[in-house]
Amino acid sequence: MDPSRGRDDGAQQPGATGDRSTLTLHINGTEQTLTLDHRTTVLDALREDLGLTGAKKGCDHGQCGACTVIVDGRRANSCLLLAVAHDGARITTVEGLADGDRLHPVQEAFLDRDALQCGYCTPGQICSAVGMLGEAADGFPSHVTTRTAPVSAPAPLDAPEIRERMSGNLCRCGAYPRIVEAIEDVAP
Amino acid sequence: MKPFGYLRARSTAEAVRESSAHPGAGFLGGGTNLVDLMKLGVETPDLLIDISRLPLDQVGDTDNGGLRIGATVRNSDLAAHPAVRTRYPVLSQALLSGASGQLRNTATTGGNLLQRTRCPYFQDTSKPCNKREPGTGCPALEGAHRDLAVLGHSEHCVATHPSDMAVALSALDATVQLHGPDGERTVPATEFHRLPGDTPHRDTEIRAGELITEVVLPPRPDGAGSLYRKARDRASFAFALASVAAVLGVRDGRIEHAALAFGGLAHRPWRAYAAEEALRGAPATGETFERAVDAELAAARPLRDNAFKVGLARSLAVDALAELAADS
Ligand SMILES: Cc1cc2nc3c(=O)[nH]c(=O)nc-3n(C[C@H](O)[C@H](O)[C@H](O)COP(=O)(O)OP(=O)(O)OC[C@H]3O[C@@H](n4cnc5c(N)ncnc54)[C@H](O)[C@@H]3O)c2cc1C
Ligand code: SF4
Ligand code: FES
Ligand code: FES
Numbered sequence: 286m287d288p289s290r291g292r293d294d295g296a297q298q299p300g301a302t303g304d305r306s307t308l309t310l311h312i313n314g315t316e317q318t319l320t321l322d323h324r325t326t327v328l329d330a331l332r333e334d335l336g337l338t339g340a341k342k343g344c345d346h347g348q349c350g351a352c353t354v355i356v357d358g359r360r361a362n363s364c365l366l367l368a369v370a371h372d373g374a375r376i377t378t379v380e381g382l383a384d385g386d387r388l389h390p391v392q393e394a395f396l397d398r399d400a401l402q403c404g405y406c407t408p409g410q411i412c413s414a415v416g417m418l419g420e421a422a423d424g425f426p427s428h429v430t431t432r433t434a435p436v437s438a439p440a441p442l443d444a445p446e447i448r449e450r451m452s453g454n455l456c457r458c459g460a461y462p463r464i465v466e467a468i469e470d471v472a473p
Numbered sequence: 474m475k476p477f478g479y480l481r482a483r484s485t486a487e488a489v490r491e492s493s494a495h496p497g498a499g500f501l502g503g504g505t506n507l508v509d510l511m512k513l514g515v516e517t518p519d520l521l522i523d524i525s526r527l528p529l530d531q532v533g534d535t536d537n538g539g540l541r542i543g544a545t546v547r548n549s550d551l552a553a554h555p556a557v558r559t560r561y562p563v564l565s566q567a568l569l570s571g572a573s574g575q576l577r578n579t580a581t582t583g584g585n586l587l588q589r590t591r592c593p594y595f596q597d598t599s600k601p602c603n604k605r606e607p608g609t610g611c612p613a614l615e616g617a618h619r620d621l622a623v624l625g626h627s628e629h630c631v632a633t634h635p636s637d638m639a640v641a642l643s644a645l646d647a648t649v650q651l652h653g654p655d656g657e658r659t660v661p662a663t664e665f666h667r668l669p670g671d672t673p674h675r676d677t678e679i680r681a682g683e684l685i686t687e688v689v690l691p692p693r694p695d696g697a698g699s700l701y702r703k704a705r706d707r708a709s710f711a712f713a714l715a716s717v718a719a720v721l722g723v724r725d726g727r728i729e730h731a732a733l734a735f736g737g738l739a740h741r742p743w744r745a746y747a748a749e750e751a752l753r754g755a756p757a758t759g760e761t762f763e764r765a766v767d768a769e770l771a772a773a774r775p776l777r778d779n780a781f782k783v784g785l786a787r788s789l790a791v792d793a794l795a796e797l798a799a800d801s
Contacts, residue, residue: 287518303478310758322476323476323477323479323521324476324477337745345512347572347575360578361575362505362573365509365579366508367479367521367680369480370479370501413574416575420574430569432566432598449709452708453572453574470724
């Protein structure tokens, strides 16, 4: 990532020791150049600077998953990511999952199964599920994957696997049974 | 959060040089612990040296059949790595038992080793704490210490080290490679984390300005199996109340190789040397396992509210050894 790109509006570039930097994030396919205080998290940049309020702030400490987005193809807690450290990153939020008017299959499944009550955790659940399905397809094991499972094959997703792999997303309404069903509908 | 400068290191040498030049600087790995603690005001670096893009993200074989793990390899990639899953299952299982899918995607090997304790007083700057502010006292001694240490603690600190990965590295006799202003050195994982004594502000043997560059695993002992067991307050996404990393090699019913380390019980992964002594050469029976684990846990000094951890650790360890013996 070339730290010198981005416009020069007097802010310090990454690599300097001021307390602001200019950086570029590719959000849902759109390049965004921002000058931010180094303390700004990806979550705050999305919500406060870019008006993308899909990702939610639940705990702000990595404990709830409401802020989950997909960074360079991997799900992550955006509340613990410093924006300046993610200069150049490609980020997908819940706003970027649909293909035009066609919802992502995980979004459709959440609607079909009515997998929410208040909805606060839902964007994080959906982004997490999308990331998790990719991890399983790539053969990532989980804590409940049997020790004898083949090492390079896609990991099969039954309900216990889904529950374990989604444990980073809390739902205070307790919509878990429907969330698991929705993901089972989409899982291969 | 206090304002801070940011610098993206382009090489290990640059990271070490800049860190030595700025005593208030901190290295940024995945940030899942550091950013959390900066939000809480517990960590207050004035410069972050971002090492997450250094080319330390590879896992590869060593010449003698061991494994070399770069400091910026993400926890999820390490847990999924075929060499880790097949040769060092205890390491894969320990990583997968920790945190969440999201956090493991972000967390690095180096950062995992250097994560700080989850002691509630340490994380609350309105409270005294010898680890955070030496000399202020340890409220956990008489306070909320249900989750804290039963082994190796001192009157100055009863914190536990929260890492699951570090427990597996201890049992595997890994080494930690450090690169500092005075050059490179190697520290055994069993000695990397410290006991609190009267200097609980120092979690590990790392020196100012030193960067972890990699962790090296020796070859797997011939025919030995390994596994990780963890007990926690909920089924997933919680720190260990007690955990155990076990490596066991059995031939003709006799124990040839044994390595055992406990997590959640002490200020560092607790390598169970007394248990290993009792295991080596003995018949691989339930009776041996119980005797060996009891020999180790005889040293436990539980606090008012955490004596349950001793029995919990005992069950985990005896079961783990029995399962490995049944597999062999
Ligand atoms: C909600 C939650 C639950 C969790 N549950 C668990 C659990 O059950 N089990 C478990 O083991 N862990 C758990 N964790 C902790 C998690 O594993 C750690 O936060 C993570 O491993 C830290 O890695 P990092 O790369 O993000 O470190 P960072 O936050 O980037 O760094 C941590 C420390 O290490 C230093 N550092 C980083 N890399 C290097 C290096 N190469 N050389 C020198 N210094 C370095 C940093 O300066 C900092 O002081 C949990 C965390 C959260 C937030
Ligand atoms: S146990 Fe250690 S970390 Fe916790 S309050 Fe006491 S000194 Fe601080
Ligand atoms: S807001 Fe990020 S995990 Fe809770
Ligand atoms: S639907 Fe309300 S928190 Fe999950």
